[in-house]
Amino acid sequence: MLYLIGLGLGDAKDITVKGLEVVKHCRRVYLEAYTSVLTVGKEALEEFYGRELILADRETVEQKADNILKDADLCDVAFLVVGDPFGATTHSDLVLRAVKLGIPYRVIHNASIMNAVGCCGLQLYNFGETVSVVFWTDTWKPESFFDKIQKNKQNGMHTLCLLDIKVKEQSLENLMKGKKIYESPRYMSVNQAAEQLLAIVQNRRLQGEEPEVTENTHCVGLARVGAMDQKIASGTLQQMSTVELGGPLHSMIIAGNMHPLEIDMLKLFAVDKSSFEDNECQRNT
Amino acid sequence: MLYLIGLGLGDAKDITVKGLEVVKHCRRVYLEAYTSVLTVGKEALEEFYGRELILADRETVEQKADNILKDADLCDVAFLVVGDPFGATTHSDLVLRAVKLGIPYRVIHNASIMNAVGCCGLQLYNFGETVSVVFWTDTWKPESFFDKIQKNKQNGMHTLCLLDIKVKEQSLENLMKGKKIYESPRYMSVNQAAEQLLAIVQNRRLQGEEPEVTENTHCVGLARVGAMDQKIASGTLQQMSTVELGGPLHSMIIAGNMHPLEIDMLKLFAVDKSSFEDNECQRNT
Numbered sequence: 001m002l003y004l005i006g007l008g009l010g011d012a013k014d015i016t017v018k019g020l021e022v023v024k025h026c027r028r029v030y031l032e033a034y035t036s037v038l039t040v041g042k043e044a045l046e047e048f049y050g051r052e053l054i055l056a057d058r059e060t061v062e063q064k065a066d067n068i069l070k071d072a073d074l075c076d077v078a079f080l081v082v083g084d085p086f087g088a089t090t091h092s093d094l095v096l097r098a099v100k101l102g103i104p105y106r107v108i109h110n111a112s113i114m115n116a117v118g119c120c121g122l123q124l125y126n127f128g129e130t131v132s133v134v135f136w137t138d139t140w141k142p143e144s145f146f147d148k149i150q151k152n153k154q155n156g157m158h159t160l161c162l163l164d165i166k167v168k169e170q171s172l173e174n175l176m177k178g179k180k181i182y183e184s185p186r187y188m189s190v191n192q193a194a195e196q197l198l199a200i201v202q203n204r205r206l207q208g209e210e211p212e213v214t215e216n217t218h219c220v221g222l223a224r225v226g227a228m229d230q231k232i233a234s235g236t237l238q239q240m241s242t243v244e245l246g247g248p249l250h251s252m253i254i255a256g257n258m259h260p261l262e263i264d265m266l267k268l269f270a271v272d273k274s275s276f277e278d279n280e281c282q283r284n285t
Numbered sequence: 286m287l288y289l290i291g292l293g294l295g296d297a298k299d300i301t302v303k304g305l306e307v308v309k310h311c312r313r314v315y316l317e318a319y320t321s322v323l324t325v326g327k328e329a330l331e332e333f334y335g336r337e338l339i340l341a342d343r344e345t346v347e348q349k350a351d352n353i354l355k356d357a358d359l360c361d362v363a364f365l366v367v368g369d370p371f372g373a374t375t376h377s378d379l380v381l382r383a384v385k386l387g388i389p390y391r392v393i394h395n396a397s398i399m400n401a402v403g404c405c406g407l408q409l410y411n412f413g414e415t416v417s418v419v420f421w422t423d424t425w426k427p428e429s430f431f432d433k434i435q436k437n438k439q440n441g442m443h444t445l446c447l448l449d450i451k452v453k454e455q456s457l458e459n460l461m462k463g464k465k466i467y468e469s470p471r472y473m474s475v476n477q478a479a480e481q482l483l484a485i486v487q488n489r490r491l492q493g494e495e496p497e498v499t500e501n502t503h504c505v506g507l508a509r510v511g512a513m514d515q516k517i518a519s520g521t522l523q524q525m526s527t528v529e530l531g532g533p534l535h536s537m538i539i540a541g542n543m544h545p546l547e548i549d550m551l552k553l554f555a556v557d558k559s560s561f562e563d564n565e566c567q568r569n570t
Contacts, residue, residue: 119394127412
C-alpha cells in the first residue's frame, strides 16, 4: 500500500494520530521536500517519529517515482507531504503511476494552506481561483496572475496568492555548465509580493487602464500559518509592502467583497484599524 | 485559552497529535455538533480521548457562547469542530466574542471538506466560489446556487457543492406549538443534489435558456471523504442522479475546464469511462 500522508503546516505534532501510526509501521517513509517546508526540519521529524526518513526532492518524485513505489504492492510505503497531499501541490502523478502498477493507495488528509487561511476570518467559500505569484527576474516579469485577481475581485471573490518558493534551483551559469550546485532556498515574502503587485498597478495605469485592484485594496498577509508563531496582518496593498511578518512561509490574500463578520475578523489583525473605515470597505460590505 | 480544534473528517484518530494533547489537558471540551458529523459518534471520541465531551448544538454556540467561554481566561477550554474550525463553517462569532472578553485563542487546524475534495484529482486552485445546495420543499425551490455554478463554469472553474444537513430541525407543527421535538437528521445525497440540478436544467430550458450546465456536464460525487470507506464516483450529472455512494456525508463537484492530468484522475473513479471521451470533455481540455 502507498500512503500519501499530510503533515499539516506547523511542526512535527501536526501529523494526525492515524498518520503517525502509519509512519511508524511503514517499510520506507519518504518526505517530499520541494513544494513546502515545515517550521521544523527533517531531523526533528525523524526524532519525533523515531525512524529514518528519505528526502524526496523534485527529481526523485518526477523522474525516479518507481524507486518510491518499489515493492509497494508487497509492503507499506509512506509519502509525507507538508500540508495535504492534494493541497496546493497535487501528487496525482504518483497516484496514477501507483494505480498503473496495481499498487493500492490511501490518502491521510491534513490541513493545507488552501483551507487554513480561513483562520484570518475570510470565508473559504468566497474565494475564487487561487493564483501563484512568481519571483520576477530582470527579463521575466509575468503579470497574468494580476488579471486573475482582478477577475475574482470583479466577481466579489477573495484571491489566495501562493508565493514563490525556490528550492534546489541552479544558477543559469551552473545549469549550463552542468554543475549540480544549488542556490540557497528563497521564499517570497508578503512584502515582495505586494511590491510586485504595486508595480503592476502602476504599469496598468501607464497603459491607460484603471485597475480594480489598487494600493488601497484590502489584503491579508499570513506567515507560518498553523505554527505557534504564526502572524496575520490585514490592511491595504500598500501596507502589505512594508508589514513585518518574519520568516517563511508567507501567503497573501486579496480581499473581494466582505461580509460584516469578515471585516470584524480582519480588524483583529489590522495594521491600522482606520483603513477599515474608508470608502472602499464600506462599498464592499 | 480557548482552543478551536479541527477533528478532520474520518474517525477519532484523524485528530492531530497536537490537538489530542490539548484535548487531554483542557478543563472543558465542547463538541460542535450541528454543521457536520464524523463517521463515529460522541461516545467513540470520548473513549479515544479518555474524557467526557460536552455536546454544543447550534443553540448553545449561537446563544449561550458565554457558557462555553466561562473562565477561559483562567483555564483552558477546547471547542472541537469536525473538519477545520475555519472550513465550510467558520466559527468567527466565537472567536470575536472571546477576543472581546480578553480571552486568548489558538486554532489547531485539520483537513476540511474544503481541501480534502482534492483527493478526486481536480486541482484546488481551479475551484471558484463554493455553493450550498439546500433541500427543496414543496413551496421553496431556490435556484440561486445554479447561477453560481454556471458562472464558475463559464470562467472554467470547478464548483464544490456542499450538500444540506438538517439536524435538530423541528416540524412546522411542533415549532408553532413550541414543542422541542426534533425530526430525524437528514443528509442530502449526491443523487438528491443531482436531481435538483437536473430539474433546474429543465426549468431553464422551459424558460428558453440554453444552460451551460446540462445532464452531460462532468461531475464528481464524494461520500465520507477521509473515512476508510470513502467513495468517489465521476461521471455526468445524469449519472450522479443514480450512482450508489452509501451513507452520509456527501459532496458533489461540478467540473469546469479540465487539465489532462485531472481527467486521468477522474477516470480512476469513472462510473463509465466512455463518458470521458465525449465532445464536452475534449472541448474542456
